Amino acid sequence: MTDTQPAVRPVDHLRRDPVLRGLIGFTLLGCLLFFLLSGQPTRQIQVLWLAQVPLDAALALGGWRLRRLAHKRYRRFWSMIAFAGASFTLGDTYHALQVLIRPGEPSLAGGTVQTAFFAIGMSSNVIACLIFPQGLRTARERFVFWLDATTVLVGGGVVAWCFAFNPPDSSTDRVNASVTAALVLVATFSATKVALIRNPPMARIAAWPMVSAAMVQGVSTLLPGDFQTLDHAYVYAIRLLPSVLIAVGPWIQVIVLRVGDPRYTAKRRPYSLLPYGMIAVTFVVFFQVLPNAASSQLVGATIGVVVITFLVAGRQLVAFHDNMNLISRLDVALGELRDQALFDGLTGLANRTHFSAETTRLLTTGSTLLLIDLDDFKAVNDTMGHAAGDSLLMVVASRLRDAAGDDAVVCRLGGDEFALLLPGTGPDGAQVVAGEILRLLAEPIVLLQHTLTTRASIGMAEARPGEDPSTLLANADIAMYEAKRRGKGQWIAYTNEMGARISAEAVLIRELDQAVERDEFSLLYQPIVRLSDGRLMGVESLIRWNHPVRGLVPPIEFIPVAERTAQIVAIGRWVLREACRQAAAWTREFPDAPPLYVGVNVAGPQLRDPNLVADVAAALAATGLPAGSLTIEVTETAVLDDEQSHATMLALRTLGVKLALDDFGTAASSLGLLLTCPVNSLKLDRSFVESITTVSRQAAVATAVSQMAAALDFGSVAEGIETAEQRDLLRGLGYEYGQGYLWSRPVPAERISELRTHELAVATS
Missing domain, CATH: 3.30.70.270 (Reverse transcriptase/Diguanylate cyclase domain)
Incomplete structure (x- = not known):
């Protein structure tokens, strides 16, 4: 089915089924003949019995087909129904031939053979209902079912007793009344099965026509006066209707199984109104026949009414017990809900x-x-x-x-x-x-x-x-x-001091959120020179916050906060774009000079940001800066034992970006990190430089770092150089590059341009 085609509803299958349409059409044809043959009761009787035979055969064929289609637990049930249909077919066929060959006196009643086969078929139906499993699992379910079923059957028995011994019309034959009583019992028992058991053999849409057939048959037999006169065509139609209803039931079930729609399956309800409806009918019928009933007839009906009263009382006791159990379970459930609402499910502590x-x-x-x-x-x-x-x-x-x-x-x-x-x-x-x-x-x-x-x-x-x-x-x-x-x-x-500091930090966090949008950040640049000749080779970009109220805020005050709150990711993205833009501008400003590389500090949260590599690539593409002119500076603590950071650094190396390990020597696992971290250069922390000329241990550490850098083919940069003596010693130890106040403090970009211009002028003079 395509999307443009309308969905076929399951009920449409019932309307279009050829068997159902044929049965209904055949029945309408019979009714038409009844009216056309009005005034000819003999012909009408012949048409009636001839019409019965195909309907009986349809019941037999439908039951036999369901024996093959239905679940195996239903096969015995449908075999009995098919046998009943076959019995009806044989009996009605024999009687139809009789009324055709020897019409005799017109009568709706069948002969001895037909009655015998009818009794056999009805017995088969009753046995099918008796042997069908109820699907009840517990003793309580079985007790409640049989309590309700007994209530329905006793009620039906009272009605049957009243009809059999005290028919509503004196002209009603006792035999017909007895047949009616049997039909009432069959109908009530079938209705009990359909309404009360968990998994009935038929969907309700298929079962109720068959249940209604017995009821219609009983009602038609008990119709008084003119309703039994053969001169009226509608009498034949009413007598044919039960056969139609019982024949279409199995074929509806065939369609239900074929379609498989859940709306046509029985749904077990926690209660049934059927027993209470039967009680009401029983009392209505009982009080109707009470004034004219004989004592022997009244005794039987009274006993039935008394039994029903006790059954109702028992059912109410069961319902009362169920309600008490339900209330108890509700109390337990409410207690559990209260505990779940107030206590932690794992530890049992208060939540x-x-x-x-x-x-x-x-x-x-x-x-x-x-x-x-x-x-x-x-x-x-x-x-x-x-x-x-x-x-x-x-x-x-x-x-x-x-x-x-x-x-x-x-x-x-x-x-x-x-x-x-x-x-x-x-x-x-x-x-x-x-x-x-x-x-x-x-x-x-x-x-x-x-x-x-x-x-x-x-x-x-x-x-x-x-x-x-x-x-x-x-x-x-x-x-x-x-x-x-x-x-x-x-x-x-x-303490109050803690609160004041946290409050101030909270304000700082809020202001940091807006600082990038308000363009409150700026970059300063500190030169990195080659120690062999003092030539300017690159710069390290250093962020400053120009706060509108506090003035210039140093990085030590806001960078740690930004790292804890992950605001450093957005701030770092701005630094990256601005540093690349400025480095590209210097390249264009001094086209004949070797390009300066720019160092950008990247914190741990940035390395763990999955978008960092894409941000770097976008910044390089937007500014036109070659990847080799950008150095990403990371600290040891940012990459220590972090797989995500390591993967990010490898991806950055793939872009062609250089990597530097900043503040080297201050973390606990520096030596092991050198074996795995994909960096290009090491930057000796300033703490090992400040007393290098006077403290022998600092000189020893600086020497070791230089030797490791050379052995691993890393570049080496010494930070924090403030004196010529420190410069000369570090150069002698093998350091290639230096950075510190000896050359310049962090300065605006314009000052770097001035230094670059002066250096080039000296070189060409």
Whole structure:
């Protein structure tokens, strides 16, 4: 089916099925003949019995086809239905031949042979319903089903009893009334199966026509007076309708199985109105026949009504028991929901919502809040898996309870962060608890056959008059981060100075967000010269922040903050574009001179930014600067044990960009890093240069760095050179390039142009 074609609804298959259309058309043709033969009851009787035979055959064929199409658990059921249809076909065929050959007195009743085959077919239908499995799993489901089924069957039995012994019209034959009683029972039993069992053999759209057939047959038999007169054509139509209904049911089920639409499958409801509907019908019929019933007839009906009353009472007791169980389950579910809403599912501690409510309720002046954050918890998840991390959190939660005492409120805020409220406990008592927490956490923990020791950073904040819980938590958070900044594994109490610093930093962060857009940054450039002849070879770009209120803000004040907040990525992108633009401008300004290379510092967060390589390529393309004229300067700590940073540096080398290891010698793993880091040059940190002429150890380190650079074929740059003596010593140690106040402080781009102009003038003079 293409998108432009309308979807075919499942009901359309029912309308278009040739078998169903043929059955309906055949029935309409029979009804037309009844009206055309009006006044000729003998001919009408012949047409009626001739019309019965194809309908009976359709029932037999439909049941046999479903025996092959339906699930194997339904095959025996459909075999019985097919057998019933075959029995009806044989009986009605025999009687049809009889009325054709020997018409006799017109009568709607069949002969002895037809009645015998009819009884066999009806028995087969009843047996099919009896042997079909209910699909009930528990004893309670079976009990409820049979309770409801018995209610329906007893109600049908009462109706059948009333009809059989006290028909509504005196002209109604007792035999027909008895047949009607049987049909009522069959209809009620079939309806019980369809309405009450979990997986009926037929979809309801197919079952209800067959159930209705018995009801229509019973009603037509009991119609009083003129409704039974053979002179009326509609009598034949009414007598033919049940056969049509019972014949089309299996064919509808065939279509349902073929289409497979879920809307045509039975859906089990938690209750059924059928028993209650049968109770209402039973009492209506009972009170209708009550005035004229004989005592023997009344006894049977009364017994049935009494039995139904007891069955209803039993059903209500079951419903009451179910309701009580439901209420109990609801209480349990509400308790579980309440626990889920108030407590952490992993540790059983209070969650953030519950902790906030408890803090509001218990917080008094002099209470203390501890905020605990596990140190290096991520390493446990990364190396041992999240299951081990969860186990560790549960152990930590248990130890926090032990350290806190009964009066404290312990909470897991999320992740590896916990909070502990000590109502009415001042700083001295809180310090004891904090020390106990650190002691307990330091005890070894065995996880997955590994022994771990846990450390935590604890921030402590004392509640002050008028302070709300959110402020108290914020203060503890500030103190906790101060503990991490000072080396972790300790507790720190909040002070006003910390708050002032954090507040100032928060303002700085907000202003940094706008600094790039407002064009508040500028670059200064410090010359890098060749030590052998003092020739200017390149520059290092250094950022400055021209704050509209504070004035010139040095990098030491905002770069660390920008790195912690990842704002350095946007700032670094601006530095990269501006430095490349200026270097390209110098190349155009001095076309006959060797181009200057420009160094750009890149922090760790920038190296881990997946867009850095693309940003570098875009800056080079936009400015026209050759890749070899750009040097990316990184620190050892930025690339240490970081696969993403290493991959980024390899990609930068592929672009043709040069890489320099800045501040070399200050990190813990410098020597090992040289084997893997794809750099072109080493920059000796200024801390090894400032006393190189007087401190022999600094000279030894500088010598070693120079020798390693030469051995690894790296370029070497010495930073922080301020005297000619330092310059001469470093040059003697083998350093190629130098940078420092000896030549120039960081200066604007115009000053670099002046230095370049002067140098070229001297060279040509």
